[in-house]
Amino acid sequence: MSTHVNTLPQVRTWRDIQQSIAPKAMSSEGRKRLQVATVKTVAVLFSLCLAGWGVYEAMRTWEQNPMAIKSPVKSAPVKYIDSRSDGVLDKSWVTRTLALPKTAGLMELDLYALRNRLLESGQVRTAVLTRKFPETLLVMIEERSPVLRVRAQVGAASAKDLLVARDGVIYEGVGYEPTLIATLPYMADVSLKSVQGRFQPVEGMEKVADLLSTARANIPALYSGWNVVSLARYALDGEIVVRSKDIKEITFGTRESDFFKQIAQLDLIVETGHVQADHPAVSINLAVGGVQVPVVFEKPEGTAPGDKKNLAPRSATPPSTIRSEPQRPSAFFTNIHFPSREF
Amino acid sequence: MSSRTKYIGAVEIGTSKVTVMIGELSQGRSLSIIGFGECQSRGVLKGAVMDFRSASDATHSALLAAESNAGVRIDEVYLAQAGGHLDGFYNEAAVNVSAADNMVSAVDIDTVMRLAKAKALPEGRMVVHNIRRPFRLDGRLVPDPEHLVGQRLEVGYWTVHGQENKIADNIHVIRGFNVPVAELILASLASGTMVTSAEDRQNGVLVIDVGAGTTDYALYHDGCAYTTGVVPVGGSHLTNDLSLGLRLTEGQGEKIKLRFGRGTVTARDKGEKVWLNGDFAIGDRQFPRQAIEQITAARVWEIFEVVKKRLGATFVPEHMVAGVVLTGGTSKLPGFAEAAAKVFGVTARLGEAPGYINENLRDPGYSTALGLLYFGLNSSAEAVASGRRRNSGFFSRLFANA
Numbered sequence: 001m002s003t004h005v006n007t008l009p010q011v012r013t014w015r016d017i018q019q020s021i022a023p024k025a026m027s028s029e030g031r032k033r034l035q036v037a038t039v040k041t042v043a044v045l046f047s048l049c050l051a052g053w054g055v056y057e058a059m060r061t062w063e064q065n066p067m068a069i070k071s072p073v074k075s076a077p078v079k080y081i082d083s084r085s086d087g088v089l090d091k092s093w094v095t096r097t098l099a100l101p102k103t104a105g106l107m108e109l110d111l112y113a114l115r116n117r118l119l120e121s122g123q124v125r126t127a128v129l130t131r132k133f134p135e136t137l138l139v140m141i142e143e144r145s146p147v148l149r150v151r152a153q154v155g156a157a158s159a160k161d162l163l164v165a166r167d168g169v170i171y172e173g174v175g176y177e178p179t180l181i182a183t184l185p186y187m188a189d190v191s192l193k194s195v196q197g198r199f200q201p202v203e204g205m206e207k208v209a210d211l212l213s214t215a216r217a218n219i220p221a222l223y224s225g226w227n228v229v230s231l232a233r234y235a236l237d238g239e240i241v242v243r244s245k246d247i248k249e250i251t252f253g254t255r256e257s258d259f260f261k262q263i264a265q266l267d268l269i270v271e272t273g274h275v276q277a278d279h280p281a282v283s284i285n286l287a288v289g290g291v292q293v294p295v296v297f298e299k300p301e302g303t304a305p306g307d308k309k310n311l312a313p314r315s316a317t318p319p320s321t322i323r324s325e326p327q328r329p330s331a332f333f334t335n336i337h338f339p340s341r342e343f
Numbered sequence: 344m345s346s347r348t349k350y351i352g353a354v355e356i357g358t359s360k361v362t363v364m365i366g367e368l369s370q371g372r373s374l375s376i377i378g379f380g381e382c383q384s385r386g387v388l389k390g391a392v393m394d395f396r397s398a399s400d401a402t403h404s405a406l407l408a409a410e411s412n413a414g415v416r417i418d419e420v421y422l423a424q425a426g427g428h429l430d431g432f433y434n435e436a437a438v439n440v441s442a443a444d445n446m447v448s449a450v451d452i453d454t455v456m457r458l459a460k461a462k463a464l465p466e467g468r469m470v471v472h473n474i475r476r477p478f479r480l481d482g483r484l485v486p487d488p489e490h491l492v493g494q495r496l497e498v499g500y501w502t503v504h505g506q507e508n509k510i511a512d513n514i515h516v517i518r519g520f521n522v523p524v525a526e527l528i529l530a531s532l533a534s535g536t537m538v539t540s541a542e543d544r545q546n547g548v549l550v551i552d553v554g555a556g557t558t559d560y561a562l563y564h565d566g567c568a569y570t571t572g573v574v575p576v577g578g579s580h581l582t583n584d585l586s587l588g589l590r591l592t593e594g595q596g597e598k599i600k601l602r603f604g605r606g607t608v609t610a611r612d613k614g615e616k617v618w619l620n621g622d623f624a625i626g627d628r629q630f631p632r633q634a635i636e637q638i639t640a641a642r643v644w645e646i647f648e649v650v651k652k653r654l655g656a657t658f659v660p661e662h663m664v665a666g667v668v669l670t671g672g673t674s675k676l677p678g679f680a681e682a683a684a685k686v687f688g689v690t691a692r693l694g695e696a697p698g699y700i701n702e703n704l705r706d707p708g709y710s711t712a713l714g715l716l717y718f719g720l721n722s723s724a725e726a727v728a729s730g731r732r733r734n735s736g737f738f739s740r741l742f743a744n745a
Contacts, residue, residue: 008457008458008461009461009462009463011460011461011462011463011464011469011470012464012469012470012507013469013470013471014424014469014470014471014510014514014527016469017469017507017510017511017514019514019518019523019524020518021515021518021519025395025399025515025519026518026519026520026521027399027400027403027519027520029403029406029407029520029521030403030518030519030520030521031521033520033521033522034521037521
């Protein structure tokens, strides 16, 4: 059957008629359409050829002279650097740090490398560099704010004060007022790690920064006496120890992250007279939590160890608030009752 | 093609007028008629192009008018094919089902279809349509025999063929406008599809499209076209008869035909006269109404008789449940359906376009163009349904007219 089918006569249908027609046989409108179609065809072919040639030229140039592709526009040298910052860094620092050659063209600049150069300082958190034609480089900077300072020594150089930002980045502060720097407590009891001459960021600085900012905002007088912030017990016990001018050791807990409450307790203890000049407190531990705050007073001169009479503060709160035996020598617990007081 | 809007043109190059309609095919699923152009035909006689330049000018004028009306350019054309040169024959073939379990396979179907279509044509003739009739599996009619069990599979085709040069002339008139011809469709099939319902075609119906130069007919049964044909006699012959019989010019004859012509004679009073123009101007004359009606009715009767004779045994009045449906410009003559009913012995009516067609386009003279658009919609929908990839991309469109 298949052989029979294959030998069937070929029947011509109307589709076998050639539809092409000579332009002479066309009407004027038909010829017009043909011309438009021809022009479109030629235009497309030309565009394709042009695109192909462009790709070929680009590839050839890339292989032979890549710089020609990188700087296709021969722009004028950079004349102006427009610097905008939300901090203290000024245009001169930016210009100095970027250190652009005088003849550097705007299009030849490697903005990525320049940005890295700015970020290397540590003080710059983000930097955006934009070409502003014809001859201006726009630099927009966001800076880190210092929360602590730290005295550190790198290699054989002499020790110097560095600043610690909220995100733990340690950097050399530039452009800050010395009075502002003087108000920052020192960070202590932290082992700094150095990689290729740069200190690695200190972990957990967000909580320390929260504590300091809460203290600065609510108890500025007490905060001004804070000299050192020790992080010796921070990693293990979650405690931040502050050494101040008036109180040798104030311990803050970070478990609950409620620094506001701890600051309020500290302020109340100091204000209600538990701590006096002639009978200074050695230690206040706010990390215990709850309403009980262990306060350790300095032992008066001439008292023997175990002399309970001499341990009682002279201007203590009513006896009812004093608990029985202190758990540690020269220490007692105080019930703190918060008055309705706004900080 | 389905992913964009396509503008298809339906072109009917008739003896008296050229009709162009533009349809907007959206996603290959819906069609809106957005443009229409019509022009008096020139250089066309009995549906065939006699003067290429005149026919081209007339057709291109209609195409331009339609494009101007639609505000778009036609992407492709569905062209109606008429003319006295068209003829048809029936050929059928049968194969024994090849599978051992007697289940009909796609190969069996393909083989029998190829056999049925393979009949050599005389020199200079080419196929316009191969219209398949339903399959017969062991004598029973089946729409799709695949996977059915039987022993002998038969199928028949009604093949419509025409003179190659006349078909080519028709196509080249359109190509002269630099638009491709997507499909060539028999005029009677186009108009028949438009004025009959699927139910009519299933029950049996004869569609007669009486144009100016030709009368096309298509006989439907079992949902498909069984027979088609073209009689090279039409409305212009009525005009000619009136001109000769009443000694009028062709224009006057046309005017009298349109005003007083009828398909049947109703005037009983021989003395009843009608005016040629009715304006009492010099040259205005009177003619007996009965004579006019007798002349036109005789020719109408003759047309139907010729059609009936051509159909021969194929036309069985008992099988024509839906009767005779008349369309075409000449069918607007009063008494036309009555004459058809008398000749064929079945009910006859004037075909009407579906209700969703605009009132201005529901004239019987436009049924062929409307049918062409319908074919365009169907072929696009089939292409979408079968996922057939067609030349639809940007480059195809770009080079389409080149």
